[in-house]
Amino acid sequence: MPSTLPLADPAPADGLLPDSVRDGAESRNLGVYLHVPFCRVRCGYCDFNTYTGDELRGAKRGDYASQAIAEVIEGGSILRRAGLPERPVSTVFFGGGTPTMLPSSDLASMFHAVVDTWGLVPGAEVTTEANPDSVDEQYLRELKAAGFTRVSFGMQSAVPSVLATLERTHDPARIPLVVAWARDAGLDVSLDLIYGTPGETLDDWRRSLDMALAQEPDHLSAYSLIVEDGTKLARQIRRGEVAEPDDDTAADMYELADARLAEAGYGWYEVSNWARGDEHASRHNLAYWQGHDWWGVGPGAHSHVGGVRWWNVKHPAAYAERIVAGVSPAAGRETLDAQARQTEKILLGVRVRDELRVSDLDEVGRSAVAGLIADGLIEGRQAIAGTLRLTLRGRLLADAVVRRLLGN
Structure with a gap:
Protein backbone atom coordinates (compact mmCIF):
# COMPACT_ATOMS: atom_id res chain seq x y z
CA MET A 1 0.00 0.00 0.00
CA GLN A 290 -9.52 21.08 21.77
CA GLY A 291 -5.95 21.48 20.51
CA HIS A 292 -4.05 20.30 23.59
CA ASP A 293 -0.62 18.62 23.46
CA TRP A 294 -0.04 14.92 22.98
CA TRP A 295 2.91 12.67 22.33
CA GLY A 296 2.20 9.81 19.93
CA VAL A 297 4.34 6.71 20.47
CA GLY A 298 4.85 3.98 17.90
CA PRO A 299 4.94 3.39 14.12
CA GLY A 300 2.95 6.01 12.22
CA ALA A 301 1.83 7.76 15.44
CA HIS A 302 1.19 11.50 15.22
CA SER A 303 2.13 14.05 17.88
CA HIS A 304 1.26 17.68 18.50
CA VAL A 305 2.95 20.13 20.85
CA GLY A 306 2.30 23.86 20.73
CA GLY A 307 1.42 24.07 17.05
CA VAL A 308 4.20 21.70 15.93
CA ARG A 309 2.95 18.42 14.51
CA TRP A 310 5.02 15.39 13.54
CA TRP A 311 4.54 11.75 12.65
CA ASN A 312 6.67 8.63 12.93
CA VAL A 313 7.85 6.25 10.23
CA LYS A 314 5.07 3.81 9.45
CA HIS A 315 6.50 0.31 9.37
CA PRO A 316 7.35 -1.47 12.66
CA ALA A 317 10.69 -2.63 11.22
CA ALA A 318 11.72 0.93 10.27
CA TYR A 319 10.54 2.16 13.65
CA ALA A 320 12.54 -0.50 15.48
CA GLU A 321 15.65 0.31 13.44
CA ARG A 322 15.50 3.97 14.43
CA ILE A 323 14.82 3.28 18.08
CA VAL A 324 17.74 0.84 18.30
CA ALA A 325 20.01 3.40 16.58
CA GLY A 326 19.00 6.11 19.05
CA VAL A 327 17.51 8.25 16.29
CA SER A 328 14.13 9.96 16.45
CA PRO A 329 11.47 7.80 14.73
CA ALA A 330 9.81 10.95 13.37
CA ALA A 331 9.53 10.94 9.56
CA GLY A 332 8.30 14.49 9.03
CA ARG A 333 6.87 17.49 10.78
CA GLU A 334 5.22 20.82 10.22
CA THR A 335 4.74 24.01 12.18
CA LEU A 336 1.23 25.38 11.87
CA ASP A 337 0.97 29.09 11.18
CA ALA A 338 -1.73 31.26 12.75
CA GLN A 339 -4.12 30.73 9.84
CA ALA A 340 -3.73 26.95 9.90
CA ARG A 341 -4.30 26.85 13.65
CA GLN A 342 -7.43 28.96 13.30
CA THR A 343 -8.75 26.69 10.55
CA GLU A 344 -8.16 23.62 12.69
CA LYS A 345 -9.80 25.27 15.69
CA ILE A 346 -12.98 25.69 13.67
CA LEU A 347 -12.73 22.36 11.86
CA LEU A 348 -12.39 20.40 15.10
CA GLY A 349 -14.15 22.66 17.57
CA VAL A 350 -17.44 22.87 15.71
CA ARG A 351 -17.89 19.09 16.09
CA VAL A 352 -17.80 19.34 19.90
CA ARG A 353 -20.90 20.48 21.74
CA ASP A 354 -20.47 24.09 22.96
CA GLU A 355 -16.70 24.05 22.36
CA LEU A 356 -16.55 26.75 19.68
CA ARG A 357 -17.54 30.30 20.63
CA VAL A 358 -18.77 33.01 18.29
CA SER A 359 -15.85 35.11 19.53
CA ASP A 360 -13.45 32.45 18.17
CA LEU A 361 -14.59 33.24 14.62
CA ASP A 362 -13.19 35.84 12.27
CA GLU A 363 -15.39 38.36 10.50
CA VAL A 364 -16.27 35.88 7.74
CA GLY A 365 -17.32 33.24 10.26
CA ARG A 366 -19.36 35.62 12.38
CA SER A 367 -21.21 36.86 9.31
CA ALA A 368 -22.18 33.24 8.48
CA VAL A 369 -23.81 32.54 11.85
CA ALA A 370 -27.20 34.11 11.10
CA GLY A 371 -27.56 32.08 7.91
CA LEU A 372 -26.60 28.88 9.70
CA ILE A 373 -29.29 29.56 12.30
CA ALA A 374 -31.86 30.28 9.56
CA ASP A 375 -30.96 27.03 7.80
CA GLY A 376 -31.44 25.04 11.01
CA LEU A 377 -27.78 24.00 11.27
CA ILE A 378 -26.87 25.64 14.58
CA GLU A 379 -29.03 26.39 17.60
CA GLY A 380 -30.08 30.03 17.69
CA ARG A 381 -30.45 30.35 21.46
CA GLN A 382 -26.95 28.97 22.04
CA ALA A 383 -25.46 31.27 19.39
CA ILE A 384 -27.06 34.31 21.03
CA ALA A 385 -25.44 33.16 24.29
CA GLY A 386 -22.11 33.07 22.45
CA THR A 387 -21.64 29.35 21.73
CA LEU A 388 -22.00 27.34 18.54
CA ARG A 389 -23.96 24.12 19.02
CA LEU A 390 -24.91 22.04 16.00
CA THR A 391 -28.52 20.94 15.60
CA LEU A 392 -29.19 17.33 14.60
CA ARG A 393 -29.31 18.49 10.97
CA GLY A 394 -26.10 20.42 11.53
CA ARG A 395 -24.33 17.32 12.80
CA LEU A 396 -25.33 15.50 9.62
CA LEU A 397 -23.96 18.42 7.59
CA ALA A 398 -21.01 19.35 9.82
CA ASP A 399 -18.58 19.63 6.89
CA ALA A 400 -20.87 22.13 5.18
CA VAL A 401 -21.07 24.17 8.40
CA VAL A 402 -17.27 24.28 8.57
CA ARG A 403 -17.00 25.45 4.96
CA ARG A 404 -19.42 28.30 5.59
CA LEU A 405 -17.65 29.36 8.78
CA LEU A 406 -14.38 29.44 6.84
CA GLY A 407 -15.91 31.22 3.87
CA ASN A 408 -15.19 28.35 1.48
Whole structure:
Protein backbone atom coordinates (compact mmCIF):
# COMPACT_ATOMS: atom_id res chain seq x y z
CA MET A 1 0.00 0.00 0.00
CA PRO A 2 1.45 3.44 -0.85
CA SER A 3 2.42 5.76 2.00
CA THR A 4 -0.26 8.17 3.13
CA LEU A 5 1.98 10.27 5.36
CA PRO A 6 1.57 14.02 4.79
CA LEU A 7 4.07 15.99 2.78
CA ALA A 8 6.11 18.21 5.11
CA ASP A 9 9.63 19.06 6.25
CA PRO A 10 11.95 16.28 7.40
CA ALA A 11 12.02 15.86 11.17
CA PRO A 12 15.39 16.46 12.88
CA ALA A 13 17.22 13.29 13.88
CA ASP A 14 17.42 14.46 17.50
CA GLY A 15 13.70 15.30 17.61
CA LEU A 16 14.33 18.72 19.16
CA LEU A 17 11.42 21.17 19.12
CA PRO A 18 11.49 24.92 18.40
CA ASP A 19 11.24 27.49 21.20
CA SER A 20 7.73 28.43 20.03
CA VAL A 21 6.21 25.33 21.67
CA ARG A 22 6.61 26.99 25.07
CA ASP A 23 4.06 29.70 24.26
CA GLY A 24 0.90 29.08 26.27
CA ALA A 25 2.02 25.61 27.37
CA GLU A 26 0.72 26.16 30.90
CA SER A 27 -2.84 26.29 29.56
CA ARG A 28 -2.57 23.03 27.59
CA ASN A 29 -2.92 19.51 28.95
CA LEU A 30 -0.51 16.76 27.98
CA GLY A 31 -1.76 13.37 26.79
CA VAL A 32 0.03 10.29 25.48
CA TYR A 33 -1.15 8.01 22.68
CA LEU A 34 0.56 4.62 22.36
CA HIS A 35 0.02 2.93 19.02
CA VAL A 36 0.17 -0.87 18.95
CA PRO A 37 0.27 -1.74 15.23
CA PHE A 38 -0.49 -5.46 15.39
CA CYS A 39 -3.65 -7.26 14.27
CA ARG A 40 -4.48 -10.94 13.91
CA VAL A 41 -6.27 -10.27 10.62
CA ARG A 42 -6.72 -7.14 8.53
CA CYS A 43 -10.35 -6.02 8.28
CA GLY A 44 -11.36 -5.18 4.73
CA TYR A 45 -12.46 -1.61 5.52
CA CYS A 46 -9.47 -0.64 7.67
CA ASP A 47 -6.78 1.79 6.49
CA PHE A 48 -5.13 2.26 9.89
CA ASN A 49 -1.40 1.66 10.24
CA THR A 50 -1.66 -2.00 11.24
CA TYR A 51 0.19 -5.19 10.36
CA THR A 52 -0.54 -8.88 10.51
CA GLY A 53 2.14 -11.47 11.29
CA ASP A 54 3.21 -11.97 7.66
CA GLU A 55 3.66 -8.21 7.09
CA LEU A 56 6.18 -7.50 9.85
CA ARG A 57 9.38 -7.99 7.78
CA GLY A 58 11.41 -9.14 10.76
CA ALA A 59 9.89 -6.86 13.39
CA LYS A 60 8.86 -8.81 16.49
CA ARG A 61 5.87 -8.19 18.71
CA GLY A 62 7.89 -9.39 21.69
CA ASP A 63 10.35 -6.51 21.24
CA TYR A 64 7.75 -3.81 20.83
CA ALA A 65 7.12 -2.77 24.45
CA SER A 66 10.80 -2.01 25.05
CA GLN A 67 10.95 0.04 21.83
CA ALA A 68 7.89 2.08 22.80
CA ILE A 69 9.31 2.62 26.28
CA ALA A 70 12.52 3.96 24.74
CA GLU A 71 10.50 6.49 22.74
CA VAL A 72 8.55 7.52 25.86
CA ILE A 73 11.76 8.16 27.79
CA GLU A 74 13.28 10.13 24.91
CA GLY A 75 10.04 12.08 24.58
CA GLY A 76 10.33 13.23 28.16
CA SER A 77 13.90 14.36 27.50
CA ILE A 78 12.88 16.26 24.36
CA LEU A 79 10.11 18.16 26.14
CA ARG A 80 12.46 19.07 28.98
CA ARG A 81 15.13 20.29 26.56
CA ALA A 82 12.50 22.39 24.80
CA GLY A 83 11.98 24.25 28.09
CA LEU A 84 8.37 23.17 28.52
CA PRO A 85 6.97 23.29 32.04
CA GLU A 86 6.66 20.03 33.92
CA ARG A 87 3.17 18.72 33.20
CA PRO A 88 1.88 15.38 34.44
CA VAL A 89 -0.11 13.42 31.89
CA SER A 90 -3.89 13.86 31.91
CA THR A 91 -4.83 10.99 29.58
CA VAL A 92 -3.19 7.86 28.21
CA PHE A 93 -4.70 5.96 25.29
CA PHE A 94 -3.57 2.65 23.78
CA GLY A 95 -4.89 2.30 20.23
CA GLY A 96 -4.15 0.28 17.17
CA GLY A 97 -4.22 -2.15 15.67
CA THR A 98 -5.22 -4.33 18.58
CA PRO A 99 -3.29 -3.30 21.71
CA THR A 100 -4.57 -6.35 23.55
CA MET A 101 -2.68 -8.65 21.20
CA LEU A 102 0.25 -7.85 23.49
CA PRO A 103 0.44 -9.42 26.95
CA SER A 104 -1.14 -7.28 29.65
CA SER A 105 2.30 -7.04 31.24
CA ASP A 106 3.59 -5.26 28.11
CA LEU A 107 0.79 -2.70 28.24
CA ALA A 108 1.43 -2.24 31.95
CA SER A 109 5.16 -1.68 31.35
CA MET A 110 4.49 0.90 28.65
CA PHE A 111 1.98 2.71 30.87
CA HIS A 112 4.32 2.71 33.85
CA ALA A 113 7.06 4.19 31.65
CA VAL A 114 4.70 7.08 30.87
CA VAL A 115 4.04 7.60 34.58
CA ASP A 116 7.75 7.40 35.46
CA THR A 117 8.63 9.86 32.69
CA TRP A 118 5.94 12.51 33.06
CA GLY A 119 3.87 11.71 36.12
CA LEU A 120 0.08 11.35 36.13
CA VAL A 121 -2.61 13.77 37.28
CA PRO A 122 -4.98 12.46 39.97
CA GLY A 123 -7.96 10.78 38.33
CA ALA A 124 -6.25 10.52 34.94
CA GLU A 125 -8.07 8.62 32.21
CA VAL A 126 -6.17 5.51 31.02
CA THR A 127 -7.81 3.64 28.14
CA THR A 128 -7.06 0.73 25.89
CA GLU A 129 -8.93 -0.38 22.81
CA ALA A 130 -9.70 -4.10 22.65
CA ASN A 131 -11.38 -6.54 20.32
CA PRO A 132 -14.03 -8.61 22.09
CA ASP A 133 -12.15 -11.81 21.24
CA SER A 134 -8.73 -10.52 22.36
CA VAL A 135 -9.28 -10.42 26.14
CA ASP A 136 -10.55 -12.61 28.93
CA GLU A 137 -11.55 -12.01 32.53
CA GLN A 138 -8.01 -12.35 33.89
CA TYR A 139 -6.54 -10.02 31.29
CA LEU A 140 -9.01 -7.26 32.20
CA ARG A 141 -8.31 -7.69 35.92
CA GLU A 142 -4.60 -7.32 35.17
CA LEU A 143 -5.23 -4.09 33.26
CA LYS A 144 -7.14 -2.66 36.21
CA ALA A 145 -4.38 -3.67 38.61
CA ALA A 146 -1.84 -1.93 36.37
CA GLY A 147 -3.75 1.37 36.59
CA PHE A 148 -6.03 1.31 33.55
CA THR A 149 -9.41 2.95 34.11
CA ARG A 150 -11.29 2.34 30.87
CA VAL A 151 -11.62 -0.14 28.00
CA SER A 152 -13.10 0.57 24.57
CA PHE A 153 -14.44 -2.53 22.85
CA GLY A 154 -14.69 -2.67 19.06
CA MET A 155 -18.21 -4.11 18.93
CA GLN A 156 -19.05 -2.58 15.49
CA SER A 157 -22.29 -4.56 15.03
CA ALA A 158 -24.53 -7.18 16.62
CA VAL A 159 -25.42 -8.70 13.23
CA PRO A 160 -23.24 -11.60 12.02
CA SER A 161 -23.71 -10.77 8.31
CA VAL A 162 -22.58 -7.16 8.92
CA LEU A 163 -19.56 -8.34 10.90
CA ALA A 164 -18.74 -10.73 8.05
CA THR A 165 -18.79 -7.90 5.50
CA LEU A 166 -16.50 -5.89 7.78
CA GLU A 167 -14.35 -9.03 8.29
CA ARG A 168 -14.59 -8.75 12.05
CA THR A 169 -13.82 -12.05 13.76
CA HIS A 170 -15.75 -11.95 17.04
CA ASP A 171 -19.11 -13.52 17.87
CA PRO A 172 -21.70 -10.90 18.93
CA ALA A 173 -22.64 -13.16 21.83
CA ARG A 174 -19.27 -12.37 23.37
CA ILE A 175 -20.12 -8.68 23.91
CA PRO A 176 -22.15 -9.17 27.13
CA LEU A 177 -19.38 -11.40 28.49
CA VAL A 178 -16.51 -8.96 27.97
CA VAL A 179 -18.56 -6.02 29.23
CA ALA A 180 -19.44 -7.96 32.39
CA TRP A 181 -15.80 -8.94 32.90
CA ALA A 182 -14.69 -5.32 32.49
CA ARG A 183 -17.34 -4.15 34.96
CA ASP A 184 -16.33 -6.80 37.47
CA ALA A 185 -12.72 -5.66 37.12
CA GLY A 186 -13.74 -2.07 37.87
CA LEU A 187 -13.19 -0.61 34.40
CA ASP A 188 -15.38 1.92 32.64
CA VAL A 189 -16.70 0.63 29.32
CA SER A 190 -17.05 2.23 25.91
CA LEU A 191 -18.50 0.46 22.86
CA ASP A 192 -17.57 1.40 19.30
CA LEU A 193 -20.14 0.88 16.53
CA ILE A 194 -19.98 1.29 12.75
CA TYR A 195 -23.05 2.03 10.64
CA GLY A 196 -23.62 2.18 6.89
CA THR A 197 -21.93 -1.13 6.04
CA PRO A 198 -22.89 -2.37 2.55
CA GLY A 199 -26.01 -4.51 2.89
CA GLU A 200 -26.82 -3.32 6.41
CA THR A 201 -30.48 -2.42 6.88
CA LEU A 202 -32.07 0.03 9.29
CA ASP A 203 -33.42 -2.95 11.24
CA ASP A 204 -29.89 -4.40 11.42
CA TRP A 205 -28.65 -1.12 12.84
CA ARG A 206 -31.52 -0.95 15.34
CA ARG A 207 -30.57 -4.44 16.50
CA SER A 208 -26.97 -3.34 17.06
CA LEU A 209 -28.04 -0.23 18.97
CA ASP A 210 -30.40 -2.25 21.14
CA MET A 211 -27.71 -4.77 22.00
CA ALA A 212 -25.18 -2.05 22.77
CA LEU A 213 -27.59 -0.16 25.01
CA ALA A 214 -28.56 -3.36 26.81
CA GLN A 215 -24.95 -3.46 28.10
CA GLU A 216 -25.37 0.00 29.66
CA PRO A 217 -21.94 1.24 28.60
CA ASP A 218 -20.60 4.50 30.02
CA HIS A 219 -19.77 5.75 26.54
CA LEU A 220 -20.69 4.87 22.98
CA SER A 221 -19.17 5.88 19.64
CA ALA A 222 -20.98 5.46 16.32
CA TYR A 223 -19.01 6.08 13.15
CA SER A 224 -20.29 6.07 9.61
CA LEU A 225 -18.34 3.62 7.46
CA ILE A 226 -15.93 5.48 5.19
CA VAL A 227 -14.67 3.55 2.18
CA GLU A 228 -10.97 4.43 2.04
CA ASP A 229 -8.91 4.16 -1.14
CA GLY A 230 -6.49 1.25 -1.09
CA THR A 231 -8.57 -0.97 1.18
CA LYS A 232 -9.93 -4.38 0.27
CA LEU A 233 -13.48 -3.04 0.65
CA ALA A 234 -12.81 -0.25 -1.85
CA ARG A 235 -11.57 -2.80 -4.37
CA GLN A 236 -14.63 -5.00 -3.78
CA ILE A 237 -16.95 -2.05 -4.41
CA ARG A 238 -15.04 -1.01 -7.52
CA ARG A 239 -15.37 -4.55 -8.92
CA GLY A 240 -19.09 -4.60 -8.14
CA GLU A 241 -18.78 -7.41 -5.60
CA VAL A 242 -20.18 -5.27 -2.79
CA ALA A 243 -22.71 -2.45 -2.98
CA GLU A 244 -21.51 1.06 -2.28
CA PRO A 245 -22.77 2.52 1.03
CA ASP A 246 -25.82 4.74 0.66
CA ASP A 247 -25.56 8.25 2.17
CA ASP A 248 -29.31 8.59 2.74
CA THR A 249 -29.46 5.30 4.62
CA ALA A 250 -26.45 6.33 6.70
CA ALA A 251 -28.21 9.61 7.61
CA ASP A 252 -31.30 7.66 8.69
CA MET A 253 -29.07 5.45 10.83
CA TYR A 254 -27.45 8.44 12.52
CA GLU A 255 -30.86 9.94 13.32
CA LEU A 256 -32.02 6.60 14.75
CA ALA A 257 -28.87 6.35 16.88
CA ASP A 258 -29.27 9.86 18.24
CA ALA A 259 -32.92 9.25 19.13
CA ARG A 260 -32.33 5.85 20.76
CA LEU A 261 -29.33 7.10 22.72
CA ALA A 262 -31.16 10.18 23.94
CA GLU A 263 -34.07 8.00 25.11
CA ALA A 264 -31.59 5.86 27.04
CA GLY A 265 -30.06 8.87 28.79
CA TYR A 266 -26.95 9.41 26.67
CA GLY A 267 -26.03 12.91 25.54
CA TRP A 268 -23.96 13.72 22.47
CA TYR A 269 -20.81 15.70 23.17
CA GLU A 270 -19.13 15.23 19.77
CA VAL A 271 -20.71 14.44 16.43
CA SER A 272 -19.96 10.70 16.67
CA ASN A 273 -19.78 10.26 20.45
CA TRP A 274 -22.29 9.99 23.28
CA ALA A 275 -21.76 9.58 27.02
CA ARG A 276 -23.87 8.77 30.04
CA GLY A 277 -23.01 12.09 31.69
CA ASP A 278 -20.18 14.50 30.85
CA GLU A 279 -17.90 12.72 33.31
CA HIS A 280 -17.84 9.74 30.95
CA ALA A 281 -16.85 11.67 27.81
CA SER A 282 -13.53 10.54 26.36
CA ARG A 283 -11.13 13.13 27.77
CA HIS A 284 -8.35 11.86 25.53
CA ASN A 285 -10.29 12.43 22.33
CA LEU A 286 -11.54 15.80 23.59
CA ALA A 287 -7.90 16.84 23.98
CA TYR A 288 -7.38 16.26 20.24
CA TRP A 289 -10.44 18.31 19.32
CA GLN A 290 -9.52 21.08 21.77
CA GLY A 291 -5.95 21.48 20.51
CA HIS A 292 -4.05 20.30 23.59
CA ASP A 293 -0.62 18.62 23.46
CA TRP A 294 -0.04 14.92 22.98
CA TRP A 295 2.91 12.67 22.33
CA GLY A 296 2.20 9.81 19.93
CA VAL A 297 4.34 6.71 20.47
CA GLY A 298 4.85 3.98 17.90
CA PRO A 299 4.94 3.39 14.12
CA GLY A 300 2.95 6.01 12.22
CA ALA A 301 1.83 7.76 15.44
CA HIS A 302 1.19 11.50 15.22
CA SER A 303 2.13 14.05 17.88
CA HIS A 304 1.26 17.68 18.50
CA VAL A 305 2.95 20.13 20.85
CA GLY A 306 2.30 23.86 20.73
CA GLY A 307 1.42 24.07 17.05
CA VAL A 308 4.20 21.70 15.93
CA ARG A 309 2.95 18.42 14.51
CA TRP A 310 5.02 15.39 13.54
CA TRP A 311 4.54 11.75 12.65
CA ASN A 312 6.67 8.63 12.93
CA VAL A 313 7.85 6.25 10.23
CA LYS A 314 5.07 3.81 9.45
CA HIS A 315 6.50 0.31 9.37
CA PRO A 316 7.35 -1.47 12.66
CA ALA A 317 10.69 -2.63 11.22
CA ALA A 318 11.72 0.93 10.27
CA TYR A 319 10.54 2.16 13.65
CA ALA A 320 12.54 -0.50 15.48
CA GLU A 321 15.65 0.31 13.44
CA ARG A 322 15.50 3.97 14.43
CA ILE A 323 14.82 3.28 18.08
CA VAL A 324 17.74 0.84 18.30
CA ALA A 325 20.01 3.40 16.58
CA GLY A 326 19.00 6.11 19.05
CA VAL A 327 17.51 8.25 16.29
CA SER A 328 14.13 9.96 16.45
CA PRO A 329 11.47 7.80 14.73
CA ALA A 330 9.81 10.95 13.37
CA ALA A 331 9.53 10.94 9.56
CA GLY A 332 8.30 14.49 9.03
CA ARG A 333 6.87 17.49 10.78
CA GLU A 334 5.22 20.82 10.22
CA THR A 335 4.74 24.01 12.18
CA LEU A 336 1.23 25.38 11.87
CA ASP A 337 0.97 29.09 11.18
CA ALA A 338 -1.73 31.26 12.75
CA GLN A 339 -4.12 30.73 9.84
CA ALA A 340 -3.73 26.95 9.90
CA ARG A 341 -4.30 26.85 13.65
CA GLN A 342 -7.43 28.96 13.30
CA THR A 343 -8.75 26.69 10.55
CA GLU A 344 -8.16 23.62 12.69
CA LYS A 345 -9.80 25.27 15.69
CA ILE A 346 -12.98 25.69 13.67
CA LEU A 347 -12.73 22.36 11.86
CA LEU A 348 -12.39 20.40 15.10
CA GLY A 349 -14.15 22.66 17.57
CA VAL A 350 -17.44 22.87 15.71
CA ARG A 351 -17.89 19.09 16.09
CA VAL A 352 -17.80 19.34 19.90
CA ARG A 353 -20.90 20.48 21.74
CA ASP A 354 -20.47 24.09 22.96
CA GLU A 355 -16.70 24.05 22.36
CA LEU A 356 -16.55 26.75 19.68
CA ARG A 357 -17.54 30.30 20.63
CA VAL A 358 -18.77 33.01 18.29
CA SER A 359 -15.85 35.11 19.53
CA ASP A 360 -13.45 32.45 18.17
CA LEU A 361 -14.59 33.24 14.62
CA ASP A 362 -13.19 35.84 12.27
CA GLU A 363 -15.39 38.36 10.50
CA VAL A 364 -16.27 35.88 7.74
CA GLY A 365 -17.32 33.24 10.26
CA ARG A 366 -19.36 35.62 12.38
CA SER A 367 -21.21 36.86 9.31
CA ALA A 368 -22.18 33.24 8.48
CA VAL A 369 -23.81 32.54 11.85
CA ALA A 370 -27.20 34.11 11.10
CA GLY A 371 -27.56 32.08 7.91
CA LEU A 372 -26.60 28.88 9.70
CA ILE A 373 -29.29 29.56 12.30
CA ALA A 374 -31.86 30.28 9.56
CA ASP A 375 -30.96 27.03 7.80
CA GLY A 376 -31.44 25.04 11.01
CA LEU A 377 -27.78 24.00 11.27
CA ILE A 378 -26.87 25.64 14.58
CA GLU A 379 -29.03 26.39 17.60
CA GLY A 380 -30.08 30.03 17.69
CA ARG A 381 -30.45 30.35 21.46
CA GLN A 382 -26.95 28.97 22.04
CA ALA A 383 -25.46 31.27 19.39
CA ILE A 384 -27.06 34.31 21.03
CA ALA A 385 -25.44 33.16 24.29
CA GLY A 386 -22.11 33.07 22.45
CA THR A 387 -21.64 29.35 21.73
CA LEU A 388 -22.00 27.34 18.54
CA ARG A 389 -23.96 24.12 19.02
CA LEU A 390 -24.91 22.04 16.00
CA THR A 391 -28.52 20.94 15.60
CA LEU A 392 -29.19 17.33 14.60
CA ARG A 393 -29.31 18.49 10.97
CA GLY A 394 -26.10 20.42 11.53
CA ARG A 395 -24.33 17.32 12.80
CA LEU A 396 -25.33 15.50 9.62
CA LEU A 397 -23.96 18.42 7.59
CA ALA A 398 -21.01 19.35 9.82
CA ASP A 399 -18.58 19.63 6.89
CA ALA A 400 -20.87 22.13 5.18
CA VAL A 401 -21.07 24.17 8.40
CA VAL A 402 -17.27 24.28 8.57
CA ARG A 403 -17.00 25.45 4.96
CA ARG A 404 -19.42 28.30 5.59
CA LEU A 405 -17.65 29.36 8.78
CA LEU A 406 -14.38 29.44 6.84
CA GLY A 407 -15.91 31.22 3.87
CA ASN A 408 -15.19 28.35 1.48
